[in-house]
Amino acid sequence: MVSLKRLTTEDIGAALKLSAAEKWNQTEKDWSFLISSPENICLAAVENGKVIGSATAITYNNEVAWIGMVLVDKDFRGRGISLMLIYKLLEKLKHCRSIKLDATPAGQPVYEKVGFSEEYKILRMIHPTGEFENISTGKNEVTQVSEIDLKDVVDYDHHVFGANRKKLIEFLYNQNRGNSWMIKTGEKIDGFALAREGARFYQLGPVSAISPEIGKVLIRKSLEKLKDKPVVIDVLEEKKELVLWLDKLGFIVQRSFTRMFHHKNANPGSGDKQYLICGPEFG
Incomplete structure (x- = not known):
């Protein structure tokens, strides 16, 4: 018989499998x-131990549950184990203003059954080799993010995403300080880019910016650090010019996700300033 329990740090090995x-x-x-923060709700389905x-x-911050x-x-x-897990999460998340997720094509019909609606599409694109050409950032003032920044x-991320993700x-940032970038005008941030090393690919994102041009500069700067490494990005499908540019750099569409919200989209953020997300597990 399947039972549910809270995931603990002792379960990390099993979760990783x-x-x-x-x-x-x-x-x-x-x-x-994901598991260590007491504010998060992480569940395991268990059978025979x-x-x-x-x-x-x-x-x-109880603004958005992801x-x-x-x-x-x-x-x-x-x-029905996945539905069991989802129903339990929704029960525990009633206090949150907004509940969201990024669904795979297989998962989308399941989430629609429990009250999720589509917000927009995301494309997962991969570059298996990291052999990039013509990615110079030009004369733009790109600087590394420091702890002070x-x-x-x-x-800035709070404004763009719609919730405080401190x-x-x-x-x-602490995973990859050497590949954390921003562009400023005076004291005002015009955009930033973060990245992290994954199990199979380097994940570039989030990338948020005031314009497509600034977004491209930040992506170029990050890719300079990722030459000859496999890279994955999750880009908003509506950013068609950016998708075409990434295609020219050699990125290949691997799959799609659908960003969804439960019942109401109370914290939509500013999607016009969001170019790459940081992965469907984080939003």
Whole structure:
């Protein structure tokens, strides 16, 4: 019989096996970040003492709860375990103003059944080799993010994403300080880019900016640091010019996601300034 329990740090190894079996990109550090924060709600489905499924929800200051990592061991599928996990998460997230997620094509019909609606599409694009050409940033003043700048980056991300993601921004920054960039005009941030090393690819994102041109400059700067490394990005499909430019750089569309919200989209953020997300597990 399947039961549900809270994921703990002792379950990180089992959780990592679930994501690795699907060839997802999460690392032990990613799982630790999700599970270790007491504000987050991370669940495991267990049968005979074995973790056979997972689902996580990051609670961004109770403004937005972000559902991710909904996984079920292939030997236990078809028994409604994923729905069991989702219903339990929704029950525990009633206090949040907004509940959101990025659904795979297979998962979208399941989420629609429990009250989720489509917001927009996201394309996952990969560059298997990292052999980039013509990515010079030109004369733009791109600077590395410092610890002093983090508050400004968090505030900018809050405006764009629609919720305060201070802990996530700090986690991403500390994972890859050498590839964290921003552009400023005076004291005002015009855009920023963060990246992290994954299990299979370097994930570039989030990238947010006041214009497509600034977004491209930040992406170019990050890619300069990722030459000869496999890279994955999740780009908003509506940013068609950016998608075409990435295609010319050699990125290939691998799959799509659908950003969805539960019942109401109380915290939409500013999608016009968002170019790359930081992965469907984080938003």
